[in-house]
Amino acid sequence: MDIQQFIFLMCFAVAGCGGGAWWCINRLSEARHMLDTPTSKIRSAAQGYVEFYGVLQEVPTVPQIIAPLTGTPCLWWRIKVEESRSNGKSRSWSVVDSRTSEGWLQLSDATGHCLIDPSGAQVRPSTRKVWYGNTRHPMGPAQSSFLALLLNQEDGYRYTEERLHVGQPLYAIGDFKTTGGGRQGLDVNAAQGEVIREWKGDFAGLMQRFDSNGDGQLDEQEWNRVRLAAQLEAEDRHRQTSARPATNFMGRPQTSQPFILSNAGEDELARAFYWQAAAGAVVCLLGALAINWLLQNYHG
Structure with missing residues (x-):
């Protein structure tokens, strides 16, 4: 191979090795943070980094939120619209619209309520719809998964909509603070x-x-x-x-600690993160083997 091919392949291998290592360490760290943080009750939670289990409820002061692709009432949504494009040899999906709602959430347990600002969170909802169509904005409601599989996926657009709804369980881990109620001290x-x-x-x-x-x-x-x-x-x-009456808030931590909102529980999330960490380790190993092979076989 010539020098240009060697440099290109070496950069690709180094990126794979480094990216895989970072992904592995990041996912292991997030899993350990979740497993090492005890679950708290809202009323008795200490100020700082905490973990809650509860149920999603409507925020009384927030107007009703409507998911833009399906028109479904919900508490939170995230959408992605992709267009199918061809370069003559292959087809690929290109994102043409990607948005997330900005409204606050309210988590409730047996002891109280907590308002959550989802900005910057890893939100993992259980409600997720994917379907296809020929217009940039879908006409009508989402089709069922079975019908979507029967469609020709070379249609012009692919739509993805994720949502959180009232009454769904929610696992939340992030930075917690309380204002009012005489709980906060004065610096x-x-x-x-x-x-x-x-x-x-x-x-x-x-x-x-x-x-x-x-x-x-x-x-x-x-x-x-x-x-x-x-x-x-x-x-x-x-x-x-x-x-003032005590009001509880959760938001993104100031440090690098994970901020996660999920309909799945802690154990399920930790298993998923461990599998993702294993995949990152495999990519890192393959990148390292590729670097070693390139160094041994390049004679420029």
Whole structure:
């Protein structure tokens, strides 16, 4: 083989080896996070990274959500529309539309409710429809899986719609926090700093309030008054927030910990991740063998 072929094949092998290794490690890490995190009840859950089992319910303040391809009412949807294209020798599917709903979810267990922002989550719904048609937007409801198999898959478009519905079970693992109800403590320094940063956004107003000698700048004594006023404001805001009813939230962790929402349970998810990790390990091994073969057989 010439140098160009060698470089191309070596890049392909290195990418396969590295990508397989990353996929294997990532899936093993996610499985271990799930298995090592104990299941909590919403009412007694500690603030931070937690795992819940519960049932999906409607969020009272959120308008009804309609899945765009089938027109089905649901709590969450994800769609993909692909067009069949040919280069003369083979056919492939190209994505022409891919969207996900942005509404919040509500998980309930026997002890309480938790609002979930699904942004950034791995959402794994059990309701998934795939069918085919000749228009970019499907005409009418999704066809059954059996009928879809009978269709000629070289039709112009393939549609995929995934949904979450009221009453479905939900496994959720992510970052949990509670506001109101007097549960959250006050970090005075952090809260004071946040108030000061907010006031600096209106610097003219800050100067008008605290520049007592009118020299156009804040001296040490004036800054002390700023800090004291900010501390009092932060404490007042905390008292108002604590007086509100407790509201629970789950969202994407700030760290690299997995954020997963699934109709399947923890054990089923962990098995799937282990199989995917094994597939990644096989790809990594094949890439390593290919690298070794190329190095031994290239004599450029």
